[in-house]
Amino acid sequence: MGEPLKEMLISHDSSETRVALLEDKELVELYIERPKRSVVGNVYLAKVRDVLPGMQAAFVDIGLEKNGFLYVDEVVTPEGLEDLPKRDIQTLLKPGQQIMVQVLKDPMGTKGARVTTEITLPGRFLVLMPFSEFVGVSRKLPDEERDRLHQIVAPHIPKDIGVIVRTVAQGVTERDLVSDLEFLLRLWKRVSHQSVEALAPEVIYTEMDLALRLVRDVFSDDFKRLIIDDKSVFEKVNSFLRKTSPQLVRKISLYKDRAPLFDLFDLPATIETALRRTVQLPSGGHIDIDRTEALTAVDVNTGKFVGKKSLEDTIVKTNLEAAAEVVRQLRLRDIGGIIVIDFIDMEDAFHRAEVLQRLNSGLERDRTKTRVTEMSRLGLVEMTRKNVTDGLYGILTEPCPRCGGEGRVLSEVTRRIAVERRMREILKAGKAAAFLLGINPETYELVMAPGQNIVAVLRSETGKQVAIVPEKDCDPTEVRVLIEGRAGLLKRVLE
Numbered sequence: 164m165g166e167p168l169k170e171m172l173i174s175h176d177s178s179e180t181r182v183a184l185l186e187d188k189e190l191v192e193l194y195i196e197r198p199k200r201s202v203v204g205n206v207y208l209a210k211v212r213d214v215l216p217g218m219q220a221a222f223v224d225i226g227l228e229k230n231g232f233l234y235v236d237e238v239v240t241p242e243g244l245e246d247l248p249k250r251d252i253q254t255l256l257k258p259g260q261q262i263m264v265q266v267l268k269d270p271m272g273t274k275g276a277r278v279t280t281e282i283t284l285p286g287r288f289l290v291l292m293p294f295s296e297f298v299g300v301s302r303k304l305p306d307e308e309r310d311r312l313h314q315i316v317a318p319h320i321p322k323d324i325g326v327i328v329r330t331v332a333q334g335v336t337e338r339d340l341v342s343d344l345e346f347l348l349r350l351w352k353r354v355s356h357q358s359v360e361a362l363a364p365e366v367i368y369t370e371m372d373l374a375l376r377l378v379r380d381v382f383s384d385d386f387k388r389l390i391i392d393d394k395s396v397f398e399k400v401n402s403f404l405r406k407t408s409p410q411l412v413r414k415i416s417l418y419k420d421r422a423p424l425f426d427l428f429d430l431p432a433t434i435e436t437a438l439r440r441t442v443q444l445p446s447g448g449h450i451d452i453d454r455t456e457a458l459t460a461v462d463v464n465t466g467k468f469v470g471k472k473s474l475e476d477t478i479v480k481t482n483l484e485a486a487a488e489v490v491r492q493l494r495l496r497d498i499g500g501i502i503v504i505d506f507i508d509m510e511d512a513f514h515r516a517e518v519l520q521r522l523n524s525g526l527e528r529d530r531t532k533t534r535v536t537e538m539s540r541l542g543l544v545e546m547t548r549k550n551v552t553d554g555l556y557g558i559l560t561e562p563c564p565r566c567g568g569e570g571r572v573l574s575e576v577t578r579r580i581a582v583e584r585r586m587r588e589i590l591k592a593g594k595a596a597a598f599l600l601g602i603n604p605e606t607y608e609l610v611m612a613p614g615q616n617i618v619a620v621l622r623s624e625t626g627k628q629v630a631i632v633p634e635k636d637c638d639p640t641e642v643r644v645l646i647e648g649r650a651g652l653l654k655r656v657l658e
Contacts, residue, residue, distance in 0.1 A: 167528075169386045173374050173400070174424045175393035182377045183430060186528070190433045192494050195558050196373035202227070202266045203551055204370030206282060206354060210363040211260045219252045222275070223264060226364035229275030231264060237279035239294045261363045269552050284347050284354070284368075287379055287407040288332035288340055289316070291347040293355075295325030303330045315340055321348070331383045335408075343407070375403055381530070382411065389415040392424040437495050437555055444468070444488055448481040452492060454556065458501035461489055463542075465507065475514070478507045482518045482542075490525030499531070499550025506542035519544065565639070573639060579609040581640040583617060590625040595647035598627060601634030602642055628653050 167186035174181045184192040209223040212230055222230040235252045256262070268277035284291040298317055300309040312328045315337045320326050332340065350368075357367040371379065374396050382389055382404075389411075391397040397417045404411050418424045425431060436442065443449050447468035453460045463485040465477060489504055504522075509515050515538045522544065526533050535546040552558075562568030573581070582602055590598060602610070610617045611631065621629050630653045634643055646652065 166385065171377070171382055171386055171389045172424055172428065172430075173377075173389070173391040173393070173396060175374065175391075175396045180373050180396070181425070182373055183425065183428075184377075184381065185428065188428070189491075190428075190430055190495060191491055191528075192497075193430075193434060193437070193555060194373055194377060194497075195555070197558075200372065201269050201370075201552060202276060203269055204266065204285070204376075205366055206263060206265045206368035207231075207278075208358050208361040208363045208365050208367050209262055209264045209278070211256050211258055211262060214252055214256050214258055216251075216253050219250075221252055221256050223262065223278060224364045225264065225266075225276065225278065226366065227270065227276060229270055229273075231266070231276045231278040232274070233264060233278050233280070237267075237281065239280045263358050263367070268550065271553055271557070282354075284350055285329075285380065286343040286347045288329055288335055288343045289347060290327040290329060291344075291351055292325035292327065293351050296323060297325040297327075299326075300328040301330040301332075304333055308333055312340070316344065319344055324348075329380075331380075334384070339407075374400060378403060379407075383408075384411070386414060390418050390424060391415065392418040433495075434555075434559075437492070438559060442488060442492060444481065444484040446480060446484060448484060450485050450488060450492070452496075452498075454498075458503055459498050461485075461492075461502065461504045463504070463506050475510065478509055479514045479517070482506045482509065482514075483521050486518050486521040487525050490522065490529065493548060494529055494531075496556055497531075497552060497554035498556075499548050499552075499554065502546050502548060504544040504546070506538065506544065508540075508542045515542070575609055578606050578639050579615075582606050582610055582642055583621075585640070585642040586617075586621060586629070586631075587624065589642060589644060590621060590627050590629060593627075593644075593647060596627055596650040597646075597648055597652045598629050598644060599646040599653055600629065600631050600642055601637060601645045602631060603637040603639050604633035604635065606637075606639055607631065607633040 170185040172183040179195055179197045182194045183190055207225040209225045211221055212224050213222045219235040221233045223233050225231045235250050238255045264278040264280055265282050266276045267279050270276045282293055300312050316328055319341055354368045361367050378400050441449050441451050448466045449464055451462045465481050519538050532549040538544050566572045
């Protein structure tokens with residue numbers, strides 16, 4: 164199986180920027196940035212607020228709503244403390260201290276941003292690491308090319324500075340690499356100066372916007388083309404590539420048609436399926452994706468697929484299709500953290516290895532770091548995927564106000580019983596002779612359905628006059644007392 168045909172689309176308007184990566188015309192990754200943009204990669208002069216020995220971590224103020232979380236292993240050891248037998252957060256940091264940090268993960272839910280003091284500044288071909296002496300080259304490149312790039316870059320790197328050569332540097336000239344290094348060194352000098360002048364908490368380096376970031380990090384000779392539907396973004400990307408990779412300029416084009424760019428590639432329908440729990444497989448099986456606070460569970464099912472040869476053959480084919488689709492969904496939805504995949508049980512160890520190999524080969528195209536365990540006899544595969552953002556699910560959706568994000572609501576029978584019980588309690592506790600009660604319109608339809616006759620039952624049980632009306636803003640099981648008073652009051656109110 165050869166390399167896929169790669170394309171990048173950038174769509175921009177006043178509401179958001181969307182970047183889509185396609186492989187063989189199929190959407191595999193989607194990134195969205197809105198006015199409240201990601202802070203990953205930003206560098207801040209922060210102030211240490213709390214040092215927590217029990218967690219070996221600290222909370223640092225970076226000027227956002229929630230303090231950043233800094234774990235002891237993310238703290239660069241200051242000079243003179245290298246020989247400590249044990250790293251202790253209390254030795255490394257003190258409350259009130261000002262430190263430079265970089266955001267690793269955006270704030271998510273109730274958690275603040277995850278930060279590190281190990282600063283990295285990415286360029287087009289290199290990543291500068293000012294607090295490291297490590298010089299490395301991407302392992303995705305052939306050994307011969309890795310050696311060539313290392314020999315070019317190493318002599319130009321100042322002492323006490325580290326550099327990583329990126330995959331996109333394959334085949335580039337010494338001039339391009341040195342130029343990128345000089346740019347990054349100038350940038351670091353500017354950031355260092357800003358950290359001295361700034362007053363914590365303050366941002367001292369802001370990462371590029373989404374469009375430029377993806378072009379810088381992803382777009383390369385492997386791509387057939389890049390289409391952009393906004394003139395200002397097109398000019399910005401064009402200018403960037405002319406400075407860094409002139410040979411790629413011919414691959415970018417400005418989209419001018421009236422029809423939306425994403426519609427041209429039928430992406431809205433694909434994006435919609437990326438929010439659904441169930442994803443269909445080509446042969447009739449399906450996978451179900453369920454998110455929890457601790458992990459994401461993926462369940463594989465044969466569904467309508469009955470096969471033609473044997474049960475084992477049907478199961479293996481479903482699992483192989485599922486392995487490929489799981490990888491695509493992980494990339495498309497940008498699912499991170501712990502992931503457990505429940506493949507259908509297979510008796511043959513060879514078949515289990517075949518499915519695991521399909522999963523791993525698919526993950527080779529994933530730019531996000533992953534780690535996969537062996538498959539258990541029960542068909543379970545545990546894996547981790549680096550969690551940086553909330554992903555599509557967190558960006559495009561919010562918890563349902565009715566179910567609180569549980570994905571379930573009270574049944575009709577439960578709602579009817581709860582409301583009837585609450586009305587009885589109100590009538591029995593109230594001293595007035597007549598009550599006008601308001602309930603949720605949908606619940607009203609349930610309690611007033613033919614054969615229920617709840618009003619007559621309540622009158623008989625409590626000896627009080629009662630009328631029920633639908634009230635728009637009532638919760639499903641809420642009962643409101645709209646009016647209470649003397650006998651005969653309801654008749655005058657309802658006339």
